[in-house]
Amino acid sequence: MSATRMQFLSPRNARLLSRGRDALLAGGGGGGGGAGGPRVRSLTSPPLSSSSPGRALSSLSATRRGLPQEKMSENGMVSRAKVLTIDTMNPTVKKVEYAVRGPIVQRAVELERELSEGMKKPFAEVIKANIGDAHAMGQQPITFFRQVLALCSYPELLNDSTFPEDAKSRAHRILQSCGGNSMGSYSASQGIDSVRQDVARYIERRDGGVPCDPDDIYLTTGASDGIVTMLKLLVCGEGAARTGVMISIPQYPLYSAALAELGAVQINYYLNEETCWSLDISELQRALDEARQYCNPRALCIINPGNPTGQVQSRECIEDVIRFAAKERLFLMADEVYQDNVYAEGCQFHSFKKVLFEMGPEYSNTVELASFHSTSKCYMGECGFRGGYMEIINMDDEVKAQLTKLVSVRLCPPVPGQALMDLVVNPPQPGEPSYDSFIKERTATLSALAQKAKLTEQVLNTVQGISCNPVQGAMYSFPRITIPEKAIKEATDKGQQPDMFYCMKMLEETGICLVPGSGFGQKDGTYHFRMTILPPNDKLQILLNKVKEFHQRFAQQYS
Amino acid sequence: MSATRMQFLSPRNARLLSRGRDALLAGGGGGGGGAGGPRVRSLTSPPLSSSSPGRALSSLSATRRGLPQEKMSENGMVSRAKVLTIDTMNPTVKKVEYAVRGPIVQRAVELERELSEGMKKPFAEVIKANIGDAHAMGQQPITFFRQVLALCSYPELLNDSTFPEDAKSRAHRILQSCGGNSMGSYSASQGIDSVRQDVARYIERRDGGVPCDPDDIYLTTGASDGIVTMLKLLVCGEGAARTGVMISIPQYPLYSAALAELGAVQINYYLNEETCWSLDISELQRALDEARQYCNPRALCIINPGNPTGQVQSRECIEDVIRFAAKERLFLMADEVYQDNVYAEGCQFHSFKKVLFEMGPEYSNTVELASFHSTSKCYMGECGFRGGYMEIINMDDEVKAQLTKLVSVRLCPPVPGQALMDLVVNPPQPGEPSYDSFIKERTATLSALAQKAKLTEQVLNTVQGISCNPVQGAMYSFPRITIPEKAIKEATDKGQQPDMFYCMKMLEETGICLVPGSGFGQKDGTYHFRMTILPPNDKLQILLNKVKEFHQRFAQQYS
The missing domain is CATH 3.40.640.10 (Type I PLP-dependent aspartate aminotransferase-like (Major domain))
Structure with a gap:
C-alpha cells in the first residue's frame, strides 16, 4: 500500500470505521448493506463510538440510507466508510476456497522471500510440490511447439532457414486462420x-x-x-x-x-x-x-x-x-x-x-x-x-x-x-522433419513421469504411518497419513485441520510445500496430502527422503 | 452435428420431448426444473402427447421427480429428454446480450461463407466494422513487441544475432520471472x-x-x-x-x-x-x-x-x-x-x-x-x-x-x-536500439487513427439524416441516424429494432457489418450505429461512401 494513502487512515481504522458504519446503519433502520446473511454480523456489532471510546469520531452527516457516512478522525481529516467491505461483498465469493493456492502456498512464498533476504531457515530452498506446474519443475517444453509459437509471434522468422519446414507450415496454417494473419486479432x-x-x-x-x-x-x-x-x-x-x-x-x-x-x-x-x-x-x-x-x-x-x-x-x-x-x-x-x-x-x-x-x-x-x-x-x-x-x-x-x-x-x-x-x-507426423525429435521429447517426458510415479509410491510406502496407492496416472500422489492423537489435539486447539497443521509444520521445517488432504476432501477421520510427482528425479528423491524423515520425526514428537 | 447422433432424433424432436417432459413433470407435482420464471412457461405447455398426436411416444417410466424420462420413438429406439434445456438452464445466462458479437455478426459470417461458396451478392467482400479488432483490419503489430514474444516463446533465439539487444534483455527479464524460465509455467x-x-x-x-x-x-x-x-x-x-x-x-x-x-x-x-x-x-x-x-x-x-x-x-x-x-x-x-x-x-x-x-x-x-x-x-x-x-x-x-x-x-x-x-x-527507451523504430511505428499508427477519426466524422456529416459527433478518442464513431416512419413501421412489424433493421439491410446490400445503437443503449426514439474507424484509409473511404449511398437509398425508399 502506498505511503500517501496510508498517511491518514490505516487499513485497520478503515475497517473499524466500516464496521461502525454498518452498526449505525443497522440502528438507523437503513438498508445500505448486503444480503441477509452478512447483515446478521453487523447487527450484533456495537456502534464504533462505544467499542472504541478513546477515538473522537463524530458523524458529519445523517445516517439515512444512501447518504455518505463521513467521520472526522483525530487529525481532523474527513474519512469515509468503505463502500465494499467484507460484510457487504458478494457472499458467494466468500464461500469460495481453493486449497491448491491457499494459505500454505502464501506461506511458502513468504518463506522464499525470507530466504532471499538472508533469513536463516532449516532448509536452503522451498520446493513447491503443491501444484502440477511442469515447467516450473524443470520440464522442458516441446521444441516443435515453441518453434511454431515463435514463428506465429514474429512471422519474419518464416524467412529464417534454421526453422524446420513442418514448423513453418503449421505456423502458416495458423496465421492464415487469424484475422489479418495476426495472433493479435480476436478469434x-x-x-x-x-x-x-x-x-x-x-x-x-x-x-x-x-x-x-x-x-x-x-x-x-x-x-x-x-x-x-x-x-x-x-x-x-x-x-x-x-x-x-x-x-x-x-x-x-x-x-x-x-x-x-x-x-x-x-x-x-x-x-x-x-x-x-x-x-x-x-x-x-x-x-x-x-x-x-x-x-x-x-x-x-x-x-x-x-x-x-x-x-x-x-x-x-x-x-x-x-x-x-x-x-x-x-x-x-x-x-x-x-x-x-x-x-x-x-x-x-x-x-x-x-x-x-x-x-x-x-x-x-x-x-x-x-x-x-x-x-x-x-x-x-x-x-x-x-x-x-x-x-x-x-x-x-x-x-x-x-x-x-x-x-x-x-x-x-x-x-x-x-x-x-x-x-x-496436430503434432508432427511420420515423415515430417520434426517427427523424430518430437517423439523423442514426448517419450522422454512421459517415461520419466512413469518412473517418478513408481518411485513416489515405493518410497512413501516404506514409511510407517504413510500408505500410498499406486499412482496409475495424472501427476500426483495422495497418500494417507497417520496423525497421532496428540497432534490432532494440538491442531484442533489451534483451530487448524490436522493435516493442515502437519503440512504447515513440514513446510516450516523442510521447505516442502504440499497441499493438505482437507483441501480436496477426504473421509472423516482420515488425513492425506497431495504431492506432485513432477520434480526432476534427483530432486524428487531428496524431497521424498525429507518427507520420510519429517514424518518419522513428527510421529515420534507426538507419540 | 454428426450424422450418427442425428440418426434417431432430430434436435427439434429432442426439444419437443424436452418441453413435453417438463409439462409432465409439472403435472406430476415434481420440482425437477429450474427457478420460478422459466417454470411458468413449462406449466402452460400442454403435454407432448396431446400437442403431437401423430407421434407414438409412450413413457417407459414413472414421471416422479428424478426418475429418467424415457420414451420409445417411432423406430423403436429409446430416447431420453434432455437434462439441460432452455427451460431448465440458468435463467440469468438467458438474459445476457452482447450486441458486438450478436445476430448481425453471425449473419456477416454466413455471408462470408456464402461468398466463398460462389454465391452471388451485391458486394465482393464483407467488411466487419463491428468490433475494434485492429490487426484484423490490417494494422501491423509493433515489431519490438513481437520480437520479445518470439524470444520468450523459443529462448533458443536469444543466441540469434539478428535480434536487437534490448529485445533480448526484455525477454531475459520476463523469462527470469517465470517458473523454470518458461512462459509455460503458471504465474x-x-x-x-x-x-x-x-x-x-x-x-x-x-x-x-x-x-x-x-x-x-x-x-x-x-x-x-x-x-x-x-x-x-x-x-x-x-x-x-x-x-x-x-x-x-x-x-x-x-x-x-x-x-x-x-x-x-x-x-x-x-x-x-x-x-x-x-x-x-x-x-x-x-x-x-x-x-x-x-x-x-x-x-x-x-x-x-x-x-x-x-x-x-x-x-x-x-x-x-x-x-x-x-x-x-x-x-x-x-x-x-x-x-x-x-x-x-x-x-x-x-x-x-x-x-x-x-x-x-x-x-x-x-x-x-x-x-x-x-x-x-x-x-x-x-x-x-x-x-x-x-x-x-x-x-x-x-x-x-x-x-x-x-x-x-x-x-x-x-x-x-x-x-x-x-x-x-515498459517499451524501448531513448538510447536503446529499438527506440527509434518503436516510436516510428507507434506514431504512424496513432496519427493514422487520428486522420481516420477526422475523415469518418467529416464524411458522415455530409449525409443528410446522419449526424456524427467528433470522434475525440477511442476507435469508433457512433452517429445518429434518421430512420423514416415507414421503415420504423416495417421493422416493428417484423419484431425488429429499427436500427437493427437498418443495419441488417445495409449488411445484405453492401456487405458492411455495423452494430445497431440499440445494442449499446440510446435515448428512446433515437437511432445510431457503431462503426470502427480502424480500416485502412482507402478501405475506410470506400466504406464511408457505401454507408452514404446506402443511407440515401434507404431514406428514399422509405420516404
Whole structure:
C-alpha cells in the first residue's frame, strides 16, 4: 500500500470505521448493506463510538440510507466508510476456497522471500510440490511447439532457414486462420475454425473413428474456463430445487470453488481408497438418493485420470457411470486433462465419448456429455498459455446457442493458447522433419513421469504411518497419513485441520510445500496430502527422503 | 452435428420431448426444473402427447421427480429428454446480450461463407466494422513487441544475432520471472511480480509521480476479465437491497451482459449527445435518485475515452464524478483501455487515479477506485493475447484478500498476455536500439487513427439524416441516424429494432457489418450505429461512401 494513502487512515481504522458504519446503519433502520446473511454480523456489532471510546469520531452527516457516512478522525481529516467491505461483498465469493493456492502456498512464498533476504531457515530452498506446474519443475517444453509459437509471434522468422519446414507450415496454417494473419486479432468466440477442425480430427483418431463435429468443440482459456462455463449453464432453481452437482471426494478444488461461487449444491460421492480410489456405483447411488432430499441433482463430474488421486478408470467403470447418468438423468462432465498421463501396467485411458458411442445409440443419442482437455498437463505441461477445449455431446440446440452467446461476452480465448492447442492435437507426423525429435521429447517426458510415479509410491510406502496407492496416472500422489492423537489435539486447539497443521509444520521445517488432504476432501477421520510427482528425479528423491524423515520425526514428537 | 447422433432424433424432436417432459413433470407435482420464471412457461405447455398426436411416444417410466424420462420413438429406439434445456438452464445466462458479437455478426459470417461458396451478392467482400479488432483490419503489430514474444516463446533465439539487444534483455527479464524460465509455467494468480512492478512504474510516470504500489495491480485476461471480477465482488442483496451499478448509455455491452449474468441491477445514466456525449452530474443524480427506489446503488462505471461514443472527458468532469462518487458512496470503476487513443485538439487523457490523488487526501484516502487497461487497444491492438491489468485503490484489506483468493481459482492470466502487457508498460527507451523504430511505428499508427477519426466524422456529416459527433478518442464513431416512419413501421412489424433493421439491410446490400445503437443503449426514439474507424484509409473511404449511398437509398425508399 502506498505511503500517501496510508498517511491518514490505516487499513485497520478503515475497517473499524466500516464496521461502525454498518452498526449505525443497522440502528438507523437503513438498508445500505448486503444480503441477509452478512447483515446478521453487523447487527450484533456495537456502534464504533462505544467499542472504541478513546477515538473522537463524530458523524458529519445523517445516517439515512444512501447518504455518505463521513467521520472526522483525530487529525481532523474527513474519512469515509468503505463502500465494499467484507460484510457487504458478494457472499458467494466468500464461500469460495481453493486449497491448491491457499494459505500454505502464501506461506511458502513468504518463506522464499525470507530466504532471499538472508533469513536463516532449516532448509536452503522451498520446493513447491503443491501444484502440477511442469515447467516450473524443470520440464522442458516441446521444441516443435515453441518453434511454431515463435514463428506465429514474429512471422519474419518464416524467412529464417534454421526453422524446420513442418514448423513453418503449421505456423502458416495458423496465421492464415487469424484475422489479418495476426495472433493479435480476436478469434471467433468459439475458437479458430481450423483449430476446432484439428481438434475434431484428433478426437476421431483418439476414439478409433467415432465421429466428431468441429461445431461441438469450444476452445477455452484452460480447462478451468470450460468447466466453470458448463457449470454456469446448469445452475438454476432455489431451495430444494437448487441444482446439485455430484463431484468425487477427494476432488480437484476448482469444482467446489465454482459451485460455491455459483451458489449450486455440492454433492459428494466418495472414491474408495481401499480399492485404489475406485468409483463404486453404489456410492454414487447413495450420494444421489440422499441429495434428492434437499436439491435437484443435475450433473455428475468425473476426473479421469484422477486428480488428486491418480487412479485410471476401467472401461467397465466408465460404462457403469454412463448407464447411471442415463438412468438418473444427469449431465456428464468428464475432466480428461490427464489423458496422456497413464503409467501403470494394465491401465489405459478410455475417453467417455468413445465408451458412450460404443454403447450404442440408446446412449450415444441421448446422454449429454461435456469433456474437457487442456494444454497444461500430459507431456506438454504448458500451463501458462491457458489453452484448452471442451467437446459438447447431445446438448440441446437452444442451450448450445446460449452457450455460444455466453462465451462471446469474453470475446475469445487467448490466441497463443489456441495455437498451442492446435499443435497438441496436430503434432508432427511420420515423415515430417520434426517427427523424430518430437517423439523423442514426448517419450522422454512421459517415461520419466512413469518412473517418478513408481518411485513416489515405493518410497512413501516404506514409511510407517504413510500408505500410498499406486499412482496409475495424472501427476500426483495422495497418500494417507497417520496423525497421532496428540497432534490432532494440538491442531484442533489451534483451530487448524490436522493435516493442515502437519503440512504447515513440514513446510516450516523442510521447505516442502504440499497441499493438505482437507483441501480436496477426504473421509472423516482420515488425513492425506497431495504431492506432485513432477520434480526432476534427483530432486524428487531428496524431497521424498525429507518427507520420510519429517514424518518419522513428527510421529515420534507426538507419540 | 454428426450424422450418427442425428440418426434417431432430430434436435427439434429432442426439444419437443424436452418441453413435453417438463409439462409432465409439472403435472406430476415434481420440482425437477429450474427457478420460478422459466417454470411458468413449462406449466402452460400442454403435454407432448396431446400437442403431437401423430407421434407414438409412450413413457417407459414413472414421471416422479428424478426418475429418467424415457420414451420409445417411432423406430423403436429409446430416447431420453434432455437434462439441460432452455427451460431448465440458468435463467440469468438467458438474459445476457452482447450486441458486438450478436445476430448481425453471425449473419456477416454466413455471408462470408456464402461468398466463398460462389454465391452471388451485391458486394465482393464483407467488411466487419463491428468490433475494434485492429490487426484484423490490417494494422501491423509493433515489431519490438513481437520480437520479445518470439524470444520468450523459443529462448533458443536469444543466441540469434539478428535480434536487437534490448529485445533480448526484455525477454531475459520476463523469462527470469517465470517458473523454470518458461512462459509455460503458471504465474502467481495476481500476475508475474516483475510485470506488476513495471505496471506500477508506468502508472507513476503516466500520472506525474502519483505513487503506485505493485501490490494494487492485478494482471487480467483482457480488461473484460478484470471488470467482471470487480462487478462480481460488488454484487449482493436481494430485492430492493440488490446491488445496482450505474453505467453510461450508450455503453459497452460487456457491462450490461455481466450485470445480467450476475443478477445485479443496471442503472442507466444517459450521456448528452447534444454536447458531444458529455457526462452531466445532474443526470447521474437523477439516475441515482430514481434507482434508490428499487435497488442499492453501489458502483459507478465510466468509460473514458468513451466506447462507443468516442468522447474524451475533461479534467473538470472527472473531478465532478469523483466528488459525486464520494458524496454518494459509490465504488468507481474506470475503464481506461483507450488511454492512448486521443485525437481531437484540446483533448487530453486524464486518468481517474491521477485526478483522484490531485484532489487531496479527503478523496485520495477514501474513494474506492478500480481502473482497467488492456493490450487490446491503443497503438498496439493486440486483442488476441488477452492481456490486461487493473489497479485497485482504497480497497478494504479483507475484500482485497478475497479478491486475491477469487482470482487464484482460475490459476493465472495467460502468460504471453502478461509478457505483452509488460512490453506495453515498459517499451524501448531513448538510447536503446529499438527506440527509434518503436516510436516510428507507434506514431504512424496513432496519427493514422487520428486522420481516420477526422475523415469518418467529416464524411458522415455530409449525409443528410446522419449526424456524427467528433470522434475525440477511442476507435469508433457512433452517429445518429434518421430512420423514416415507414421503415420504423416495417421493422416493428417484423419484431425488429429499427436500427437493427437498418443495419441488417445495409449488411445484405453492401456487405458492411455495423452494430445497431440499440445494442449499446440510446435515448428512446433515437437511432445510431457503431462503426470502427480502424480500416485502412482507402478501405475506410470506400466504406464511408457505401454507408452514404446506402443511407440515401434507404431514406428514399422509405420516404
